[in-house]
Amino acid sequence: MYVVTNAIRVKKGYASQLVERFKERKGIEQSPGFIRLELHVTQGLEDYDEVRVCTTWENKQSFEAWTQSEAFRKAHEQKAKDRPDYVLGNEMFSYEVALSFQA
Template sequence: MTAMYLVANEIRVKKGFASQLVKRFEERKGIEKAPGFVRLDILVNEQPNNYDEVRVCTMWETKDAFIGWTKSEAFRKAHDQRGKAPLDYVLGNQMYAYEVALTFGG
């Protein structure tokens, strides 16, 4: 059996702006229809320092399913920033990808 694949995008935002970024994810832009997509989780960590962190986690059936999503027209449209207001509250981000070695529970 092929292992599941988790991709996490850790986005640092100015203090108090996490909910504004989360709101942008409420409208689905096609990821839920991507072959091999399992789920999307948005996690908010209100850091004790001068920024908040929003972690966008997607679970995929395989690494190839995730790569397929990143090469799709739906992905390009979801990430196209032309004509949109700049996200001046975003301080930076870091992507992480994991092969899921063990899962327990429902």
């Protein structure tokens, strides 16, 4: 499995507004190899809030195919046009899942 996170920094008090923007799906759930999307709100930060958008994929190739898709382009094109002023920045990370346990 392959996991990609996008750590989005927002002004203090705006994490819930960013989470709301992700409730409307833009096609990622139909992308081959997509497993899940989770949003994590980081706790305990003083200067800003952070929302981590975490996506899980069958493999790196599935994620890369999503980033090359028309659905990805459309979803991110609109976000770029109306990026909220409360977004301070972001940083992307990617991981190969080395070990996983379930209950």
